[in-house]
Amino acid sequence: xxxxxxxxxxxxxxxxxxxxxxxxxxxxxxxxxxxxxxxxxxxxxxxxxxxxxxxxxxxxxxxxxxxxxxxxxxxxxxxxxxxxxxxxxxxxxxxxxxxxxxxxxxxxxxxxxxxxxxxxxxxxxxxxxxxxxxxxxxxxxxxxxxxxxxxxxxxxxxxxxxxxxxxxxxxxxxxxxxxxxxxxxxxxxxxxxxxxxxxxxxxxxxxxxxxxxxxxxxxxxxxxxxxxxxxxxxxxxxxxxxxxxxxxxxxxxxxxxxxxxxxxxxxxxxxxxxxxxxxxxxxxxxxxxxxxxxxxxxxxxxxxx
Amino acid sequence: xxxxxxxxxxxxxxxxxxxxxxxxxxxxxxxxxxxxxxxxxxxxxxxxxxxxxxxxxxxxxxxxxxxxxxxxxxxxxxxxxxxxxxxxxxxxxxxxxxxxxxxxxxxxxxxxxxxxxxxxxxxxxxxxxxxxxxxxxxxxxxxxxxxxxxxxxxxxxxxxxxxxxxxxxxxxxxxxxxxxxxxxxxxxxxxxxxxxxxxxxxxxxxxxxxxxxxxxxxxxxxxxxxxxxxxxxxxxxxxxxxxxxxxxx
Numbered sequence: 001x002x003x004x005x006x007x008x009x010x011x012x013x014x015x016x017x018x019x020x021x022x023x024x025x026x027x028x029x030x031x032x033x034x035x036x037x038x039x040x041x042x043x044x045x046x047x048x049x050x051x052x053x054x055x056x057x058x059x060x061x062x063x064x065x066x067x068x069x070x071x072x073x074x075x076x077x078x079x080x081x082x083x084x085x086x087x088x089x090x091x092x093x094x095x096x097x098x099x100x101x102x103x104x105x106x107x108x109x110x111x112x113x114x115x116x117x118x119x120x121x122x123x124x125x126x127x128x129x130x131x132x133x134x135x136x137x138x139x140x141x142x143x144x145x146x147x148x149x150x151x152x153x154x155x156x157x158x159x160x161x162x163x164x165x166x167x168x169x170x171x172x173x174x175x176x177x178x179x180x181x182x183x184x185x186x187x188x189x190x191x192x193x194x195x196x197x198x199x200x201x202x203x204x205x206x207x208x209x210x211x212x213x214x215x216x217x218x219x220x221x222x223x224x225x226x227x228x229x230x231x232x233x234x235x236x237x238x239x240x241x242x243x244x245x246x247x248x249x250x251x252x253x254x255x256x257x258x259x260x261x262x263x264x265x266x267x268x269x270x271x272x273x274x275x276x277x278x279x280x281x282x283x284x285x286x287x288x289x290x291x292x293x294x295x296x297x298x299x300x301x302x303x304x305x
Numbered sequence: 306x307x308x309x310x311x312x313x314x315x316x317x318x319x320x321x322x323x324x325x326x327x328x329x330x331x332x333x334x335x336x337x338x339x340x341x342x343x344x345x346x347x348x349x350x351x352x353x354x355x356x357x358x359x360x361x362x363x364x365x366x367x368x369x370x371x372x373x374x375x376x377x378x379x380x381x382x383x384x385x386x387x388x389x390x391x392x393x394x395x396x397x398x399x400x401x402x403x404x405x406x407x408x409x410x411x412x413x414x415x416x417x418x419x420x421x422x423x424x425x426x427x428x429x430x431x432x433x434x435x436x437x438x439x440x441x442x443x444x445x446x447x448x449x450x451x452x453x454x455x456x457x458x459x460x461x462x463x464x465x466x467x468x469x470x471x472x473x474x475x476x477x478x479x480x481x482x483x484x485x486x487x488x489x490x491x492x493x494x495x496x497x498x499x500x501x502x503x504x505x506x507x508x509x510x511x512x513x514x515x516x517x518x519x520x521x522x523x524x525x526x527x528x529x530x531x532x533x534x535x536x537x538x539x540x541x542x543x544x545x546x547x548x549x550x551x552x553x554x
Binding site: 051053073076077081083085086087088089090091092096099100101103104105106128 | 398
């Protein structure tokens with residue numbers, strides 16, 4: 001696979017504060033890559049260095065074969081950017097913003113009208129920016145980020161401050177961007193967002209990347225614990241469960257059992273045991289660790305702290 | 306990037322005119338001041354008094370021109386600060402737009418609005434002003450734009466140094482309005498105390514006032530080369546300094 005973004009040994013300080021420290025990674029063509037971590041971890045600084053808006057103190061960055069700082073205008077022509085907490089002129093109309101943006105790029109590749117329609121803003125064409133809702137503003141910023149039919153799209157904390165419904169709608173849109181063959185680079189502090197959206201993620205904290213991989217692999221690597229919760233009235237069940245190899249704990253509350261163990265095979269082994277002993281269950285579910293747990297494991301604290 | 310420049314300027318004009326006090330503050334108020342003061346003064350002062358008629362003929366129009374310039378520059382300072390604070394400048398930078406294009410658009414907008422206010426003033430003057438005015442309108446417009454251009458660069462310097470939008474307007478006002486007092490419009494610069502005199506010498510209004518007065522009176526441009534040069538120096542110095550210290554966010 002071709003790498004469209006290559007970041008190597010990037011460091012950026014603001015006075016005595018080290019915002020980004022020795023960060024290196026690659027983003028491949030056509031993937032959704034997420035930089036995840038708590039607020040202040042260095043996500044936005046990293047992204048803005050890649051977009052050419054900031055100059056790193058050290059290290060090299062290449063985007064589509066261009067140097068983001070020295071060839072920033074050439075780069076801006078080929079990428080689409082959505083910034084965290086950006087605003088537009090309060091009294092600019094939606095269509096005026098789209099029209100202005102469309103005029104800024106060398107090749108106007110996308111039909112602004114169609115984009116507005118696709119993002120559900122067609123009936124807001126004449127609305128002032130200040131009168132749009134949070135979700136509508138975000139969708140307008142996505143339109144602006146896509147107007148030049150960019151090869152790489154940068155999305156910084158795309159859904160922060162949105163209600164769950166708008167959030168889901170926007171996730172759908174981002175998947176649509178990938179389906180059109182674009183590369184998406186996003187940052188988020190929402191683990192659910194990363195899990196649902198990203199093909200690969202890098203976890204960043206205190207300006208350093210702690211680990212990087214496909215979300216599922218990160219979970220397997222760092223959180224081998226598996227939990228099965230089931231309900232049965234079988235009197236011999238507890239004893240049987242304890243006998244399953246790899247089971248570390250069985251907790252019983254009335255007829256509800258919580259079985260904890262390690263490794264991918266645990267769930268299969270539990271099912272096997274149920275079948276072999278003819279144990280009747282009225283409920284069965286598994287609790288799998290997620291990126292949230294990976295983060296907790298890697299940093300010793302929750303991402304929200 | 307010329308296309309982006311015109312488009313951005315045009316949008317900025319529209320956005321400005323949509324503001325509740327946008328056109329009113331920068332265009333209507335100075336013109337009203339001009340007409341109302343003119344009529345009041347015309348009635349109070351004996352028409353025979355030479356000083357009074359000279360103030361009516363030249364002083365008041367130039368005073369109002371300064372008000373037009375300063376309110377335009379103050380509005381520029383405020384807009385730039387608000388755009389910076391709101392991340393609008395940053396969002397515009399994350400496009401192929403050159404930074405100088407973004408800022409030039411704002412200067413163009415202010416020059417256009419200044420010219421519009423001036424045109425209105427001249428029109429209103431023809432109709433309502435008590436003293437007959439025969440002004441070389443085109444030359445005076447150029448003089449006004451040259452002065453505005455120079456003072457706008459001070460605006461950029463203020464916008465570069467003032468950290469928040471809240472303080473931009475008052476700080477700008479405190480810096481710019483007192484400049485009128487020492488500009489030589491009301492009291493000749495030579496008769497100011499030495500300290501103020503020295504200060505006046507480095508302020509652009511001190512050169513804008515004789516330029517505007519002279520051109521309004523029908524002087525040739527050649528008589529004011531020194532003033533234009535001084536205004537150009539102010540522009541170059543302020544622009545160079547703000548290019549170094551201007552913050553986009």
